[in-house]
Amino acid sequence: MKVLRIDLKKCDGTQACMTECARALFKSEDVAFSSIVVVRENGKSVATLCDQCGECISVCPTQALYRSKIGTVMLKKDLCTGCFMCIGFCTKGAMLRVSKGLVPFKCISCGKCVDACPNGALSLEQVDHENLPA
Amino acid sequence: MTYDYTNRTCYAKAEEVAKMKLAHKVLKEASFTPSLPQRGYNERTLYINLSDLTVSEKPVTQQMKEIFIGGRGFGLWQLWQAVKPTTRWNDPENELIISPGPLAGNTQYPGSGKSIVVTLSPLTDIPIDSNVGGFFGPLLKFSGFDALEIQGKADRDVVIFIDGVEGKIQIEEAPQEPLDSHIAAEVFTHEYAKDEKDLQNVSVISAGSAADHTFIGCLNFSWYDVRRKAARLKQAGRGGTGTVFRDKRIKAIVVRGPRARADSNHPADLDLMAKTGIKLHKEIRDGDEKQCKMHKQGTAHLVEVMDAYDLLPVNNFQYGKHPETPKIASYEWEKRFTIGIPDGCWYGCSMSCCKGADEFKVLSGPYKGHLNTVDGPEYENAAGLGSNCGIFDKDWILESNFYCDVYGIDTISFGTLCAFVMECYERGILNKERTGGLELNFGNAEAQMELMHQMARGEGFGLIAGKGVARMKKHFVEKGWGDPELLADIGMEVKGLEFSQYMSKESLAQQGGFALANKGPQHDEAWLIFMDMVNNHIPTFEDKAEALHYFPLFRTWFGLNGLCKLPWNDIEPADNAKTSEPAKVPEHVQNYCDIYAGITGKELTKEGLILMSEAVYNFQRIFNIRMGKGRRQDDLPPYRAVGPVTREEYESRAERYDKQLKEKVGIDPEGKPLEEKMRLLRKHREDQYQKLVDAVYKRRGWTKEGVPTMETIKKFKLDFPEVLALVEPLLAKATYFE
Numbered sequence: 079m080k081v082l083r084i085d086l087k088k089c090d091g092t093q094a095c096m097t098e099c100a101r102a103l104f105k106s107e108d109v110a111f112s113s114i115v116v117v118r119e120n121g122k123s124v125a126t127l128c129d130q131c132g133e134c135i136s137v138c139p140t141q142a143l144y145r146s147k148i149g150t151v152m153l154k155k156d157l158c159t160g161c162f163m164c165i166g167f168c169t170k171g172a173m174l175r176v177s178k179g180l181v182p183f184k185c186i187s188c189g190k191c192v193d194a195c196p197n198g199a200l201s202l203e204q205v206d207h208e209n210l211p212a
Numbered sequence: 213m214t215y216d217y218t219n220r221t222c223y224a225k226a227e228e229v230a231k232m233k234l235a236h237k238v239l240k241e242a243s244f245t246p247s248l249p250q251r252g253y254n255e256r257t258l259y260i261n262l263s264d265l266t267v268s269e270k271p272v273t274q275q276m277k278e279i280f281i282g283g284r285g286f287g288l289w290q291l292w293q294a295v296k297p298t299t300r301w302n303d304p305e306n307e308l309i310i311s312p313g314p315l316a317g318n319t320q321y322p323g324s325g326k327s328i329v330v331t332l333s334p335l336t337d338i339p340i341d342s343n344v345g346g347f348f349g350p351l352l353k354f355s356g357f358d359a360l361e362i363q364g365k366a367d368r369d370v371v372i373f374i375d376g377v378e379g380k381i382q383i384e385e386a387p388q389e390p391l392d393s394h395i396a397a398e399v400f401t402h403e404y405a406k407d408e409k410d411l412q413n414v415s416v417i418s419a420g421s422a423a424d425h426t427f428i429g430c431l432n433f434s435w436y437d438v439r440r441k442a443a444r445l446k447q448a449g450r451g452g453t454g455t456v457f458r459d460k461r462i463k464a465i466v467v468r469g470p471r472a473r474a475d476s477n478h479p480a481d482l483d484l485m486a487k488t489g490i491k492l493h494k495e496i497r498d499g500d501e502k503q504c505k506m507h508k509q510g511t512a513h514l515v516e517v518m519d520a521y522d523l524l525p526v527n528n529f530q531y532g533k534h535p536e537t538p539k540i541a542s543y544e545w546e547k548r549f550t551i552g553i554p555d556g557c558w559y560g561c562s563m564s565c566c567k568g569a570d571e572f573k574v575l576s577g578p579y580k581g582h583l584n585t586v587d588g589p590e591y592e593n594a595a596g597l598g599s600n601c602g603i604f605d606k607d608w609i610l611e612s613n614f615y616c617d618v619y620g621i622d623t624i625s626f627g628t629l630c631a632f633v634m635e636c637y638e639r640g641i642l643n644k645e646r647t648g649g650l651e652l653n654f655g656n657a658e659a660q661m662e663l664m665h666q667m668a669r670g671e672g673f674g675l676i677a678g679k680g681v682a683r684m685k686k687h688f689v690e691k692g693w694g695d696p697e698l699l700a701d702i703g704m705e706v707k708g709l710e711f712s713q714y715m716s717k718e719s720l721a722q723q724g725g726f727a728l729a730n731k732g733p734q735h736d737e738a739w740l741i742f743m744d745m746v747n748n749h750i751p752t753f754e755d756k757a758e759a760l761h762y763f764p765l766f767r768t769w770f771g772l773n774g775l776c777k778l779p780w781n782d783i784e785p786a787d788n789a790k791t792s793e794p795a796k797v798p799e800h801v802q803n804y805c806d807i808y809a810g811i812t813g814k815e816l817t818k819e820g821l822i823l824m825s826e827a828v829y830n831f832q833r834i835f836n837i838r839m840g841k842g843r844r845q846d847d848l849p850p851y852r853a854v855g856p857v858t859r860e861e862y863e864s865r866a867e868r869y870d871k872q873l874k875e876k877v878g879i880d881p882e883g884k885p886l887e888e889k890m891r892l893l894r895k896h897r898e899d900q901y902q903k904l905v906d907a908v909y910k911r912r913g914w915t916k917e918g919v920p921t922m923e924t925i926k927k928f929k930l931d932f933p934e935v936l937a938l939v940e941p942l943l944a945k946a947t948y949f950e
Contacts, residue, residue, distance in 0.1 A: 136552060136553065136554075137554060137562065138554070139438075139554040139556060139559050139560075140412065140438060140559070141438050141439070156471075157409075157471075159319045159471065159472045159473060159474065159559040159560070160319050160320070160473055160474020160475070160486075161319040161320060161474075161489070161559045161560030162320060162474075162486055162489055162490050162493065162560070163493050163554075163560060163562045165490050165493065166489070166490045166491075166492070166493020166494045166496070166497055166562060167493060167494075167497045167562065169497075175486060175490075177483050178482060178483065179474075179486075180473060180474040180475055180482075181474070
């Protein structure tokens, strides 16, 4: 599977990744709709990224969350009941929800943010997912 | 050892299910307009009369919402209007009401899928309210009804089908499906689901064959577990709801609703719901492993804790601990449960407490050799079916747990009545001749199971035992079996309901928690043992009375709104111990105020929450009085719940009791004969209990006889003409507190 990685030393916090992600996922210009979150704290960038670990799959009561054939953790919206347990149980804080949102959303490792980053801070890494929750 | 959670005996083969469905005959069909609740309410309930096959809708009035809120409140109000003081459980006018409550069905806050079943109990002759999980209540709401009210009796076995997608209600003759719940729930789920994806949108209520022959019948509410691919069961256990269900000739009630969504309740503020729920999910994620381990052990985590504090009932509540308890301790159950998959009985319940023991091979009876998933055992089952009957074998506890559920028997009442029978057997009050050959010694698990199978078959001593402890006591006395005083002391029931599984001897507050409970001695009203006995936080009568005011009312609120109690204090915020009132878990109380506002749009304070419950609680007390119970003489515990009845009990903890005589009674026990010490201790403890009752009644705004005063009645707008006609004569000659 492809997993998004960030080199925080290269990140200057411009949030171009977030803008692109929000456009890609929701056609929105509001960065609250981004599945990658990068903020500046004390002059340094801090990022919240999904590593496709699949812990959220284990807590989903309807099997709305699943691992795709290529290993990415995806959400079937029609099965989701909006319990948001996946948000609460994600130790990376990478499962997200926007105001009034009926379902959560997450990074699907599409790579649009990688292309959008002006500093080359983001990359997609190929990782084995054989032993991860499916 | 690992277990395959998908491996079980198949009861729903497609061709057989189709054949059974084909044999149905529609007796009545009615249509309705499906709706989703607005801010938690549909503003209507569904009424079905099985005698004349009436199906109609009733409006939810503003008064119902203001005074009775929902859930248990709606059930009590509808039952009040349906019955007379002379009505008994098996009269056609008795109703079975299932109401979830305005907050039920939200998918954000853990423990929000509850329904409350209300009916006149065959055990107590007063209203029983039984809180149950499973998907039925939420799916009923999302079909368009805030309650289901069933009156009358069918003349043959029927299935009631509520289709909340198509807007159709059918009453059908269903001759072929078995009664026992593990099969009935599976078969009916498949009969009424449109396709595999629809299975989670169907929930079944069923009882079982023993509900036909006993007064301790329970109801199973199903929820479809997508991973196990099985209809799992939660029970409305207490008070014989399943007995009433079968007396009405109901084989099953099936609801098919739309898929639940985040906003199915149309909440006033979904963001507040999500925020509050996610906060609790995180607390559970971070704290459960360190606190109660609910996700691994369910409520069975309590077994060894209760033993350590001498609170685990052993051999009919004689003792509080046993050397063999480690065999049924939480870590043993953890090895038997499947862990790591969601086990919430409604969406969003991250407590995940309803554990399943998969691939259990049934040991006895009609399903011997079948492989099944046993739902539980919960603490009550491990203690009631296990230690209280002297049984410390995990497999046999799973066996009795399995059969209680599938036969439609309340595990708590069965455990307590079986323990009583076993003590009677050990003391010679019963013998092999009187039990029809059953050797019911403590620890005889096979005899325990045979007693249960007899209940399912409707034969032998099982028929006598199945009527409950109160009727058994009467029966034994009539037969001249045993000393009536001893039977009264060791038969663990109040108002006709069997005790749940905690020792209350050393906690005066818990004695009140059990014996003052409206429905009978069930711990869901008040569980004060640790606060009282272990932590000594409520030392005075006034402190105890305040706790017996606050906690029963706080817990009543769950039943009004369709919530589970467990996420309140089986997980606590990390800093809870530093708050001024840790026993109340203040942050979580605020959560409840927040989710109430989040759904209904009405602001609620912590004080307002208690007042909501107080109205319904007082109404239930008045209802009890109307039915002939609910006064001081009905609030008396058997002495076994208060102190040591027998020499063995006293001697087993002689140091403790001698010390109490010296320090609390002011009598030097040195040199006194045992009988004298027992008599003095008993007098002291019974006096203490009466003083507690005075303090509690005063705090609750009742007279010394236990009747709510006119001031209390008016405060909660309960001064309906029928209420006044009932209480005015009683209040005219009542004794009031100063």
